[in-house]
Amino acid sequence: MSAHIGVTGLAVMGANLARNLARNGFTVALHNRSVGKTDTLLEKHGHEGDFVRTESLEELVNSLEKPRRVLIMVKAGKPVDSVIEQLEPLLEAGDIIIDAGNSHYEDTRRREAALAKKDLHFVGVGVSGGEEGALNGPSIMPGGSKESYEALGPLLEKISAKVDGEPCCAWVGTDGAGHFVKMVHNGIEYADMQVIGEAFDLLRSGAGIEPAEQSKIFTEWNKGELSSFLIEISAEVLGHVDAKTGKPFVDVVVDAAGQKGTGRWTVISALELGSPVSGIAESVFARALSSQADQRKLGQELLAGEEAAVEIPETFVEDVRQALYASKLVSYAQGLDMLTSAAKEYNWDLKLDEIASLWRAGCIIRAELLKDITKAYAADEKPANLLFAPAFTKAIADALPAWRRVVATAVQLGIPVPVFSSSLAYYDGLRRKRVAAALIQGQRDLFGAHTYGRVDAEGTFHTLWGEDKSEIEAVDTH
Numbered sequence: 001m002s003a004h005i006g007v008t009g010l011a012v013m014g015a016n017l018a019r020n021l022a023r024n025g026f027t028v029a030l031h032n033r034s035v036g037k038t039d040t041l042l043e044k045h046g047h048e049g050d051f052v053r054t055e056s057l058e059e060l061v062n063s064l065e066k067p068r069r070v071l072i073m074v075k076a077g078k079p080v081d082s083v084i085e086q087l088e089p090l091l092e093a094g095d096i097i098i099d100a101g102n103s104h105y106e107d108t109r110r111r112e113a114a115l116a117k118k119d120l121h122f123v124g125v126g127v128s129g130g131e132e133g134a135l136n137g138p139s140i141m142p143g144g145s146k147e148s149y150e151a152l153g154p155l156l157e158k159i160s161a162k163v164d165g166e167p168c169c170a171w172v173g174t175d176g177a178g179h180f181v182k183m184v185h186n187g188i189e190y191a192d193m194q195v196i197g198e199a200f201d202l203l204r205s206g207a208g209i210e211p212a213e214q215s216k217i218f219t220e221w222n223k224g225e226l227s228s229f230l231i232e233i234s235a236e237v238l239g240h241v242d243a244k245t246g247k248p249f250v251d252v253v254v255d256a257a258g259q260k261g262t263g264r265w266t267v268i269s270a271l272e273l274g275s276p277v278s279g280i281a282e283s284v285f286a287r288a289l290s291s292q293a294d295q296r297k298l299g300q301e302l303l304a305g306e307e308a309a310v311e312i313p314e315t316f317v318e319d320v321r322q323a324l325y326a327s328k329l330v331s332y333a334q335g336l337d338m339l340t341s342a343a344k345e346y347n348w349d350l351k352l353d354e355i356a357s358l359w360r361a362g363c364i365i366r367a368e369l370l371k372d373i374t375k376a377y378a379a380d381e382k383p384a385n386l387l388f389a390p391a392f393t394k395a396i397a398d399a400l401p402a403w404r405r406v407v408a409t410a411v412q413l414g415i416p417v418p419v420f421s422s423s424l425a426y427y428d429g430l431r432r433k434r435v436a437a438a439l440i441q442g443q444r445d446l447f448g449a450h451t452y453g454r455v456d457a458e459g460t461f462h463t464l465w466g467e468d469k470s471e472i473e474a475v476d477t478h
């Protein structure tokens, strides 16, 4: 029996993707470096569909129909290169290697270019949704050549999450585009989680609302415009009671957030692209600061708070909800704007409506909001920024008074809200007619003759600061 697809790397993610493929009627050839994982999968789940057991990559490749599709789901980094190296001599022109792990998009670009020279397709696929998604329907963001998608797309679409019967899987762009889009998805996820965390801290430390009560508030919020997987699970976590102590679960968890690196990758890439993803960056830094246990301990002893006595208004819970919504919108706007910058840099034809639609189900940031974002970018006139789409311009304007009140209150109470406040600063930075950059240009021209533009004339200018301070036209030295 020829298998439709081979999966190598059968730890939790690879095993679940293989089972998802088999449950959807595809014959799946299985391989793992150590054969134990293959046998465990077959023992526990062999009845779920048609599997072909193989013990070597050669056997795996020989069991596949052509063009061969080999999905790699091994540890990201060097192991992926090692598996590709072993597969390459076993494959023929037109065959497809798929990397569905969390690889860096630059690695994917490198691997794609190298394999294209050998007439092999290499497809970097962003997969979101964790273990559960991999098994029951993830959000899938494939890159690679359009041609390879013809042979691969139908399988991936079949196993992906669905919204009203539509698959949350579509070809997003060439070479590393799939992994790039997945990376930015994770960046938005960091910001989305942080804004929810900031809302929790404000309600707890500002208004004294206990976790159990907050769980009910979050459940209510989940019925409206904030409706999303992350709000839903936050309600569940907040309502959970620690069996050992009887305390709210969140009170017994160490407040040091971990990270596996995709948020950091997003920010590094944004810095290189000059893309202002301040909310995502603040959320990565907030996790880093939370984990500086020693310094935080000293900070608690040494640093003054000087918090003001602030009266918490009756509208506080609703104000926080609106501030959360506005900050979340900014995080999405920044992430999508980063995709626009990357599309220019890497020559990708990224369709933001399609990308937003891929995130509507299956992935961690799935949210009602994504339906409206999809609509905004599907319009004939694409907004230059999500916040300029009429529906969102209005939504954020409606939330603005509450957003300002909440940030001001947080500052007075000494409660850090880095994403609430940086998102508001981004919003004001976009909106204001004049920003502080004029003085910065003056400083740069004075210390480094970096030149400046004038509001009333074309061209580039330099002031002779060390001489008579007269102005000359200058060659732009940026």
Ligand code: NAP
Residues within 6 Å of the ligand: 009, 010, 011, 012, 013, 014, 032, 033, 034, 037, 073, 074, 075, 076, 078, 079, 082, 083, 100, 101, 102, 103, 127, 128, 129, 130, 131
């Ligand atoms: P993992 O722990 O990252 O990797 C373990 C697998 O890699 C095992 O099958 C292991 O084989 C294999 N492996 C490691 N080094 C190898 C090498 N040099 N040559 C061949 N095989 C090698 O597995 P995972 O947690 O299932 O994750 C797989 C991928 O999915 C990773 O890229 C991970 O970052 C990503 N991931 C994605 C999500 C998501 O939501 N999309 C969630 C979690 C993980 P042995 O059994 O022989 O050791």
